Amino acid sequence: MNIKFAEKYGFCFGVKRAIQIAERNRNATTLGPIIHNTREIARLERDFDVSLSEDIENLADAQNVIIRTHGITKQDLQTLQERKKHIIDATCPFVTKPQKIVKKMSDEHYQIIIFGDKIHPEVKGVASYGENVCVITSVEELEKVKLEKKVALVSQTTKQPKQFEQIAAYLVSKVNECRVFNTICNATFDNQHAADMLSRDVDVMIVVGGKNSSNTKQLLAIVQKHCPHSYLVEDENDLQESWFEGKALCGITAGASTPDWIIKRVQEKIEQI
Missing domain, CATH: 3.40.1010.20 (4-hydroxy-3-methylbut-2-enyl diphosphate reductase, catalytic domain)
Structure with a gap:
């Protein structure tokens, strides 16, 4: 054969960075899987004592908390800060970018459209930084959304560019003002x-x-x-x-x-x- x-x-920049952060912080706990690969998570736990907690309420005994590559919600971050946890941020910079965009555009009263999967942790985190947010996976879903005059569009970092372009084109044809931010990772x-x-x-x-x-x-x-x-x-x-x-x-x-x-x-x- x-x-x-x-x-x-294989490994992208954000994942390599997160793994290196985890390896440097023995005995820490990640809030959610640091990356979506069960074998690599098992290796980190076995070789570096990096444990996993799926729920913020199960972090009572953990002092050093690693934020996963996909990021966490604004609310969970505030909870960690209030509980005086030592936060080690392994969020990929390409994920932090749409978080900041959504916050800025929301502050400027734009309706936020996120092209992504509603249940994905990255999308949940990005959406938490906005006030008027709608998450869609296709133009067909977008057609059912009541659009406002001012709209800002971002994407989950792993989506396909061609689909993102179709959604952007639809929005431009339907609203008075559309700000399009290509947040798909290179x-x-x-x-x-x-x-x-x-x-x-x-x-x-x-x-x-x-x-x-x-x-x-x-x-x-x-x-x-x-x-x-x-x-x-x-x-x-x-x-x-x-x-x-x-x-x-x-x-x-x-x-x-x-x-x-x-x-x-x-x-x-x-x-x-």
């Missing part, structure tokens, strides 16, 4: 473009990453358009030999929260098939 990697894949776009190009040339495509990771699921959706034999795996144990029967070239890409050690194991397992 021949293997070809996408030109861009690394996300680069990974998506590289995966798209590779998927056109291979017989089977493997996307490595957390199954609860938004950017990883986006990669899978993109490569499936050109390579129907595309699969998402969290590690080498998810691989199935039947996927590679009759195939000559396998493409590999990985989500922004996928560490190199997992990608290497997936590569080695495929080479053995």
Whole structure:
């Protein structure tokens, strides 16, 4: 089995930064998963005593609290400050950016439209900085929203640029004033473009990453358009030999929260098939 990697894949700047912060702060607790990769979270707990708390109410005994890459809500941050916790901020700068934009635009009385997934922690955090906020995932959803005269648009960092452009175009045609802020991360776009190009040339495509990771699921959706034999795996144990029967070239890409050690194991397992 021949293997070809996408030109861009794996850990992005924000994730690398967060992991380094966690490794420097032993015995700390992250509020929510620091990244969306259960294997890497387990490694941090095993090797660096970095524990995980899903709920702010379970942080009673934790003094050193790491804010995850996706950020937290404005309200949770205030709660940590009131409880005198030592806050270690690992929020990705590309996530902090839309938080600040939403606050500024909301203060200036703009209706806030966020292109993103309502239940995603990044979107929840960004939305918490605004007053009049609507979260949508498509133009079809936006058509049902009562729009005001002044609107500001931001995006979840891992969304697809083409969809964001469609939403922006719709808003511009419907309101008196529309401020558009492209908050999609460059690394996300680069990974998506590289995966798209590779998927056109291979017989089977493997996307490595957390199954609860938004950017990883986006990669899978993109490569499936050109390579129907595309699969998402969290590690080498998810691989199935039947996927590679009759195939000559396998493409590999990985989500922004996928560490190199997992990608290497997936590569080695495929080479053995």
